[in-house]
Amino acid sequence: MSLRIDGNTNFPECVVDAGKVILGTQQRQEMDPRLREKQNEIILRAVCALLNSGGGIIKAEIENKGYNYEHHGVGLDVPPIFRSHLDEMQQESHFLIFVKSWNTEAGVPLATLCSNLYHRQRTSTDVMDSQEALAFLKWRTQTPMNINVSNSLSPQAAQGSVQYEGNINASAAALFDRKRLQYLEKLNLPESTHVEFVMFSTDVSHCVKDRLPKCVSAFANTEGGYVFFGVHDETCQVIGCEKEKIDLTSLRASIDSCIKKLPVHHFCTQRPEIKYVLNFLEVHDKGALHGYVCAIKVEQFCCVVFAKVPSSWQVKDNCVRQLPTREWTAWMMKADPDLSRCPEMVLELSLSSATPRSKPVCIHKNLECLKEQQKRYFPVFSDRVVYTPESLYKELFSQHKGLRDLINTEMRPFSQGILIFSQSWAVDLGLQEKQGVICDALLISQNNTPILYTIFSKWDTGCKGYSMIVAYSLKQKLVNKGGYTGRLCITPLVCVLNSDRKAQSVYGSYLQIYPESYNFMTPQHMEALLQSLVIVLLGFKSLLSEELGSEVLNLLTNKQYELLSKNLRKTRELFVHGLPGSGKTILALRIMEKIRNVFHCEPANILYICENQPLKKLVSFSKKNICQPVTRKTFMKNNFEHIQHIIIDDAQNFRTEDGDWYGKAKFITQTARDGPGVLWIFLDYFQTNHLSCSGLPPPSDQYPREEINRVVRNAGPIANYLQQIMQEARQNPPPNLPPGSLVMLYEPKWAQGVPGNLEIIEDLNLEEILIYVANKCRFLLRNGYSPKDIAVLFTKASEVEKYKDRLLTAMKKRKMSQLDEESDLLLQIVDASDVLTNHIVLDSVCRFSGLERNIVFGINPGVAPPAGVYNLLLCLASRAKRHLYILKASV
Numbered sequence: 001m002s003l004r005i006d007g008n009t010n011f012p013e014c015v016v017d018a019g020k021v022i023l024g025t026q027q028r029q030e031m032d033p034r035l036r037e038k039q040n041e042i043i044l045r046a047v048c049a050l051l052n053s054g055g056g057i058i059k060a061e062i063e064n065k066g067y068n069y070e071h072h073g074v075g076l077d078v079p080p081i082f083r084s085h086l087d088e089m090q091q092e093s094h095f096l097i098f099v100k101s102w103n104t105e106a107g108v109p110l111a112t113l114c115s116n117l118y119h120r121q122r123t124s125t126d127v128m129d130s131q132e133a134l135a136f137l138k139w140r141t142q143t144p145m146n147i148n149v150s151n152s153l154s155p156q157a158a159q160g161s162v163q164y165e166g167n168i169n170a171s172a173a174a175l176f177d178r179k180r181l182q183y184l185e186k187l188n189l190p191e192s193t194h195v196e197f198v199m200f201s202t203d204v205s206h207c208v209k210d211r212l213p214k215c216v217s218a219f220a221n222t223e224g225g226y227v228f229f230g231v232h233d234e235t236c237q238v239i240g241c242e243k244e245k246i247d248l249t250s251l252r253a254s255i256d257s258c259i260k261k262l263p264v265h266h267f268c269t270q271r272p273e274i275k276y277v278l279n280f281l282e283v284h285d286k287g288a289l290h291g292y293v294c295a296i297k298v299e300q301f302c303c304v305v306f307a308k309v310p311s312s313w314q315v316k317d318n319c320v321r322q323l324p325t326r327e328w329t330a331w332m333m334k335a336d337p338d339l340s341r342c343p344e345m346v347l348e349l350s351l352s353s354a355t356p357r358s359k360p361v362c363i364h365k366n367l368e369c370l371k372e373q374q375k376r377y378f379p380v381f382s383d384r385v386v387y388t389p390e391s392l393y394k395e396l397f398s399q400h401k402g403l404r405d406l407i408n409t410e411m412r413p414f415s416q417g418i419l420i421f422s423q424s425w426a427v428d429l430g431l432q433e434k435q436g437v438i439c440d441a442l443l444i445s446q447n448n449t450p451i452l453y454t455i456f457s458k459w460d461t462g463c464k465g466y467s468m469i470v471a472y473s474l475k476q477k478l479v480n481k482g483g484y485t486g487r488l489c490i491t492p493l494v495c496v497l498n499s500d501r502k503a504q505s506v507y508g509s510y511l512q513i514y515p516e517s518y519n520f521m522t523p524q525h526m527e528a529l530l531q532s533l534v535i536v537l538l539g540f541k542s543l544l545s546e547e548l549g550s551e552v553l554n555l556l557t558n559k560q561y562e563l564l565s566k567n568l569r570k571t572r573e574l575f576v577h578g579l580p581g582s583g584k585t586i587l588a589l590r591i592m593e594k595i596r597n598v599f600h601c602e603p604a605n606i607l608y609i610c611e612n613q614p615l616k617k618l619v620s621f622s623k624k625n626i627c628q629p630v631t632r633k634t635f636m637k638n639n640f641e642h643i644q645h646i647i648i649d650d651a652q653n654f655r656t657e658d659g660d661w662y663g664k665a666k667f668i669t670q671t672a673r674d675g676p677g678v679l680w681i682f683l684d685y686f687q688t689n690h691l692s693c694s695g696l697p698p699p700s701d702q703y704p705r706e707e708i709n710r711v712v713r714n715a716g717p718i719a720n721y722l723q724q725i726m727q728e729a730r731q732n733p734p735p736n737l738p739p740g741s742l743v744m745l746y747e748p749k750w751a752q753g754v755p756g757n758l759e760i761i762e763d764l765n766l767e768e769i770l771i772y773v774a775n776k777c778r779f780l781l782r783n784g785y786s787p788k789d790i791a792v793l794f795t796k797a798s799e800v801e802k803y804k805d806r807l808l809t810a811m812k813k814r815k816m817s818q819l820d821e822e823s824d825l826l827l828q829i830v831d832a833s834d835v836l837t838n839h840i841v842l843d844s845v846c847r848f849s850g851l852e853r854n855i856v857f858g859i860n861p862g863v864a865p866p867a868g869v870y871n872l873l874l875c876l877a878s879r880a881k882r883h884l885y886i887l888k889a890s891v
Contacts, residue, residue, distance in 0.1 A: 003046050003320040006059060012471035012492055014056035014315055016046040020063040023095055024072035027064050040077050043097070044113055047082055049313035049320045050099040051111035052356045054479040055488070056315070058097040062090075069095070079113075081106060087487075087515040098515055101355045103485040108134050109334050110356040113311040116263075117304065118218035120225065123191040125218040127307075134332055136221065140303055141267045141333070168192045172226045176279060176295050183285035185238040187231065194225035197233040200241040205254055208294070212258050213307035220274060220301035230283070230293035240283030240291035248280055248292065255296070263306040263325040275299035304329070336360050337548040341784065344715070344754040345544070349535065349553075354483035361483075361535055361553045362542065364712045366751040370531050373538070373555065378418055378530040380523050385411050385445065386418045389565075393421045396439050402497055403438065403455065410453065410495070417445025418530070423567055425452065426466070427597045428537060429473045434466050438497060442474070442490075444526055447519050451491045459496045467492035474536075481539060481553075482532025486525055487518045537561070540590060543852070546788070546836065557710045560587050568598050572669070573679045575702040579748055580722060580878030581713025584682040585850055588649050589619065592627045595645050595678055603627055607643045609635050609665070611653045614832035614843070615850035619649075621836060632661055644672035650850050651683040656695040685741040686726055689846045689875045691734055691868055699741050709748045713852065715756020715882045723750065725874050734868035756881075762888040766803070769887045770810040773857050776885065777811065777840070780855060788838040789854040791879065792829075795872060797844035799859075804829060804842055845876045856880035860888050 006015040021039050022031050043058065050056040069090035078086065087098040102111045108130040115133035118125055128136060171189045191197055196215055201207040208229065219225035230240040259274055281293040310328045313320055323331065336352065337360055339345050348370040349361035363369060368376065379386060387393045387407075397404040411419065424433045425440035438455040452474060454467045471492035478484045520526050535553065538561050542554040556564065560583055563576065568591075578584040592606050599605075606627040610616050619629040627647070630638075636658035646665045648654075654661055669677035683696065696702070714722065730742045764772065773792060780790065792807065794800050808829055832843040835851050845858070858876040877884055 003042060003049070005315065005318050005320070007318075009057075009059075011057055012468045012475065012490055014050065014053065014472070014476075016050060016056060016058050016315070016320060018042050018046050018058050018060040021060040021095065022063045023060075023067050023069075023074055023076075024064065025075040027067070027072065028075035043076055044078070045311075045313050045320060047078070047086065047097065047099055048111045048113050048311075049315050051082070051085060051102040052313065052323075053101075053315035054355070054357065054476045055099050055101040058099065060095045060097075062093050062095050082111065087517055089513075089515060098487075098518070100487045101479045101485065103353075104351060104355065105353050105485070107131050108332065109351065110312060110328075110331050112328070113313075116217070116307045116310050118214050118221065118307055120193050120196075120218045120222040122193060123196075125196060125214050127214075137304065137329065137333055169194055175228070175281075176226055176277075176297055178281055180282045180284055181238045181240070181293060183238060183240065183283050183290045187236045187238065190236060191233060194219070194223060196225065196227045197231035197236065198227060198229045199232055199239060200230055204241055204246055204251065208251065208255060209258055212255065212296070213262055216259055216262060216274065216276070216296075216298050217305045217307040219298040220305040222300070224298055224300035227296050227298070228293055229295075230291070238283055238293060240281075240293050242291045243289055246292055251294065252278060252280075255294075263309055264301070265304045265306075265325055265329045267303050270302065272302060274301060274305060331356070334550070337362070337544075337550055337552055339548075342544060342548070344712075344751065348555075349483050353485070355479050355485055357480035358483035359481070359551050359553050361539060361555065362544065363555055364751065365753070366712060367555070367557060367710075370534060370555075371527075373534050374527060374531045376558070377534060378420060380418060380526050380530070382416055382523065385414050385416065385443075388418060388420055392423070392565075396421065400438055400455075400497060406455070406495060406497060407441065407453075410493075411443075414443065414445045414448070417443055417448075417526070419443050420533075424598070425454075425474060426470050427594060429470065429477055430593065431470065431473060431597060432600050433598050434462070436460070437466075440470070444520070444529060446523065446526065449489050449491050449514055449518050449520075450529070451493055453493050453495055455495045455497055457497060459494075463494050463496075467494050477536045478529065478532045482535040484529055484532035486520075486528065487515075488529070489514050489518050540586060547854070556587075556590075557583065557708070557712070559706075559708050559710060560590075563587060563706055563708075564590050564594065568595060568678055571678075571704065572676050573666075573704070574681070575705045576680060576682045576708065577705065577744070578682060578684055578708035579711050579744070580684060580687055580874060581711045581852075582708040583712075584684070584708065585615075585619075585649055587708070588647050588680070588682050589622065589626070591678075591680055592645075592647055595647075596626060599645065599674070599677075601645065604642045605644045607635070607640060607646045607668075608649065609646060609661075610649045610850065611655075612650070612832070612847050612849055614835055614847055615650065617833050618835060618851065633658055636661055636664065640668060643668055644674060644677040645669065646677070646679050648679075648681045650687075651681050651696060652685050652688045652694055653690060653846070653849055654694050654696070655690065655692045657692065660695060662695050662697065685737055686729055686871060687849065687875045687878065688734060688737060688868065688871045689849060691736050693736060698738050707744060707746055709744060709746045711748060712751045713881055714751065714878065715754045715880075716752060717756050717758040718877060718880055718882075718884050719750045719752075719754075721758055721884070722874060722877055723748075725870050725877065729870035729874060732870055734871055736868075757883045758886075759884070760886045760888070763890040764887060765890055766806075769859055769889060770803070770807050772887060773807065773859070773885075774810040774813070776857070780883075785855065786838060787828075787840045788836075790857075791832075791835075791841040791843070791848060791851075791853040791855070792857045792859065793843060793845045793848055793876060793879065795845055795858070795860045795876070797846060800831075800842060800844055803859075807842065845872060845879075848879055849875060852879050852881055854881045855883040856885070858884070858886045860886075 004017050006017045009015040022028055028036055046058045085100050089096045112130045115128050117128045117133045172195045198211050215227040232239055255278055277297040279295045281295055282289060283291045283293055309325050312323045312328050334351055336350050344364055345362040346365045348363050351360055420442045422428055422440045424437060427433050436457050438457055441453045443451040452471045456463050471490040475488055475490045538555040539553040542552045545551045595606055603626055608619055608627045608629040609632055611632050613631055616629045616631050632654050646669055665679055669679040733742055828839050829842045830839045832841055832847045835841055856879050
């Protein structure tokens with residue numbers, strides 16, 4: 001009997017088939033105990049897996065005929081902590097258990113049937129429940145054991161502890177060292193925190209394998225101890241195992257193998273094995289050898305010892321799988337990021353009140369909070385059904401006659417709610433677009449389950465499957481990414497709007513009924529779900545993830561989301577002007593994901609072009625399965641026969657030295673195999689770092705054009721400096737920029753109140769500059785920053801190699817005494833191509849374009865040309881998030 005995922009279901013859910021089961025309180029009491037336990041275990045594994053995987057349904061075939069849910073009850077033994085997550089329903093000969101996602105507000109990050117972590121409590125070996133296990137894991141990470149300290153079990157060490165336990169430990173140690181015991185001898189040694197007695201059963205090997213893992217786990221996780229097999233646990237009499245029934249060599253090998261196989265998890269770097277000593281004590285009766293007592297001394301372990309792999313399950317790769325020990329431990333230890341070094345960020349979704357698979361969501365404090373964004377995009381009114389977004393549904397209604405009437409007819413039964421239109425909910429969720437879909441619309445209304453309407457231009461056999469997949473994916477995203485913790489199902493409804501304008505709703509007999517508890521009862525439930533929807537649509541992996549040590553989501557700004565929502569079939573070419581730190585590259589990456597899904601592309605069909613190798617390498621690492629990233633030079637040297645869509649980033653720094661890159665890109669996209677492709681160009685004239693011709697068309701020909709004017713990257717002092725330099729750049733533009741290129745159509749919006757530092761130091765000679773950088777790096781590293789936070793940038797590329805060794809020498813003269821063993825590694829200097837490594841970056845301002853670090857030193861060892869000096873300063877300053885040091889050499 002095993003669990004399998006039912007792929008042929010009429011529920012837009014993950015449905016786990018648990019096979020046949022006998023149900024009913026009385027009926028289960030009367031069945032074979034072993035079968036009852038086995039069936040219960042199968043059901044519990046399915047429940048646990050769905051709790052940890054976004055929820056779903058367990059389907060079981062009712063084996064006993066005549067069963068009636070209302071009359072007979074269920075009879076399954078479900079842990080009380082799970083029951084509030086379950087709803088039950090009988091459907092003819094099948095029994096359905098509806099499982100909502102685990103809620104981390106229960107106090108632990110995931111559902112677990114048994115931790116298989118044991119500890120000693122007085123005279124008992126007890127398994128830790130999930131909350132005890134979590135507390136123990138946290139304690140172990142905070143107070144690691146020193147395995148080199150003499151063991152607490154030695155009689156000498158025990159003298160300093162409680163006298164009673166000390167005496168017991170001394171007696172246990174003496175007993176362990178004895179060579180001979182007498183049959184039925186009563187030991188003057190009771191069970192305690194450090195001593196356990198176990199009687200041998202008929203099957204000696206099975207007895208040891210069953211009891212030993214629990215004992216070793218318990219003693220190793222507590223303070224160490226002794227386990228004596230063959231001593232009566234109540235009378236403390238020596239019984240032993242008869243010599244005829246025991247093979248010492250075989251038993252020793254079995255014990256060694258058993259202990260070595262125990263799962264362990266290390267938080268330390270030493271990673272020692274479990275330490276134990278095994279003795280066989282002879283048991284004599286009337287002067288003759290009667291048998292043996294098996295005595296095992298277990299040392300306290302440095303980290304964590306399990307009796308076996310934790311019993312926690314998930315749905316993965318369309319199978320129900322047990323979590324490996326390492327993965328379970330890491331999942332249990334997941335915590336919200338420490339934002340003390342990111343004062344500009346606010347935690348909007350905490351792991352303490354979300355679902356097992358959700359990630360923390362952080363928002364810049366100068367942007368709208370999650371609740372405000374929900375009210376902006378998806379407002380809830382008590383007196384009507386709101387259609388949104390307005391521009392999209394009006395466009396759809398004007399293009400498709402009969403669509404308005406169809407939608408209005410469908411909305412008549414609903415008095416309150418919100419209907420959210422999309423060109424394709426599939427694309428919004430990262431799925432491929434289906435031809436023939438006019439639009440999708442998600443209805444969320446009070447006292448109803450959410451309904452996903454899919455409007456097709458004609459019916460075919462794939463319509464139902466498509467709507468089911470999209471509804472299932474939406475539900476999973478809302479729970480696993482959006483962190484929605486309530487009961488949730490998405491009901492798919494297919495409608496057909498024929499070319500003769502006749503509308504037809506295809507409800508079909510496949511729609512299933514959910515328990516009443518799955519209806520949303522209040523506007524508060526609706527708003528919570530809509531906030532999760534905001535995270536699903538606007539959330540992306542933050543660049544802070546590497547810095548914080550765990551994956552964190554940020555949300556797109558309003559303008560970024562507006563551009564991401566554009567119809568790519570109608571907006572094939574677009575120029576996107578964005579200020580420094582406005583998130584142009586982030587948007588470029590998201591657009592490529594959308595291109596893949598809208599046009600069913602392979603990575604070989606999408607080209608990302610930038611000027612510098614470091615930015616190309618970063619994109620290659622971040623989006624290896626989305627596009628083919630190249631530099632402009634590579635683009636001009638090669639043919640790209642399979643490319644259909646092109647995204648160009650940092651275009652203001654392109655040059656025409658290798659030919660007309662814009663003309664080539666336009667030709668490729670306009671002559672693509674499947675029709676005109678997408679050509680989006682991201683640029684910022686303010687960050688022009690050269691005096692050559694860029695190859696861009698004149699600003700008057702850059703149409704259509706959009707602007708991103710919200711800047712959230714830089715700390716307050718740096719943002720103020722950027723505004724000053726932008727004004728200087730407008731008044732003193734470099735000669736290669738066309739007139740009007742530095743004019744923004746909309747007033748920039750800058751982050752306010754974000755702490756940071758700006759220092760501008762002039763008239764230093766080169767040696768003084770290098771000493772200043774070395775001293776400042778030492779100070780910053782000692783105050784919690786790491787090498788991956790720091791970039792040292794020269795204004796001229798030719799100066800980088802020239803001064804690299806001298807800077808490294810200055811660094812080494814001032815080795816960070818607090819970092820002794822790591823100083824050589826930390827003080828390795830790399831160029832911008834290795835920006836993701838934990839090293840200080842040394843490179844030019846130009847090559848660092850498109851990248852960022854918390855701390856930036858800008859060194860100007862020579863005389864910068866007056867033309868374009870302000871633009872170069874803008875390029876430099878915009879790379880720093882929190883601390884900026886501009887060091888100007890004396891002439």
